[in-house]
Amino acid sequence: MVSLSVPLALLLDVDGPIASPVTRDVQPRIIRDLLRLATGGIPVIFNTGRSDTFIKEQVMGPMIAAGMSPETRIHAICEKGAVWFSYTADGATALHVDSSLAVPKAFADDIRTLVAQDYASHMFFDETKHAMVSVEQRLDVSTADYKAGQELFDAQALELMFRHGLTALRVDPTIISTDIESVRLGKDLGASRAVELLAAAHIVPQAWRTVGDSRTDYAMADWLHHHDHEVKHVDVRPADGVPDKPYQILTAADLGLDPDVIHDDAGAAFLAKWLDMMAG
Known part of the structure; x- marks a missing residue:
């Protein structure tokens, strides 16, 4: 089967960049823009410590309710790589658990x-x-x-x-x-599972954007960079300290936003930016 090359793939932590750490829910504009990106051919993969139940209730359900197209497929890697599943407009696929x-x-x-x-x-x-x-x-x-x-x-x-x-x-x-x-769990394990999921569908991203709000989220970009993938990491809570890395790190300030814009507000701004890039 011929592989499909896509310009970008998104690997997203959930608490912080997507779901509010205060209310735990997801802004409608984030659901809308995630759907637009996925429908436009950009792979969207969640890489989270959250459970499959949380993703199904707070992300999958709202996305389906918002009008997810039958062709769109989202991947969710939960519990830092121990659990994973995918979903379409018809609901979730079988759940995989590494016991x-x-x-x-x-x-x-x-x-x-x-x-x-x-x-x-x-x-x-x-x-x-x-x-x-x-x-x-x-x-x-x-x-x-x-x-x-x-x-x-x-x-x-x-x-x-x-x-x-x-x-x-x-x-x-x-x-x-x-x-x-x-100790084997982590966002790096989630990144490796993300690459495997796309490879199984014969999808080859030209570049990755990883998004997180904590220092442990950098492990996503670390793993991708180490395995020769083009990657930039988005930090939506850089006040904790931005480490020195061999790849580019982006924050809200790079979008011209107030540095106090953090968490899901910053995540929403980056999703909107990537949509503009697709339109342009």
């Missing part, structure tokens, strides 16, 4: 109990994960209060992890959650 990357059930049960007994006022246990263990900030809790509780929780989770003898796991805190996961 070799899953956290042991006994440990997950202990974390669930810890949250229920000591931290339920600050966070909740994410029951939708297949491989990772995640706890997330409650929407009615302030960032400052959550951070204070998160630090205590992370320390106890690490102690539990060692008590179970799980040296191949790590505790990974974010601005709204803590993930406990296999």
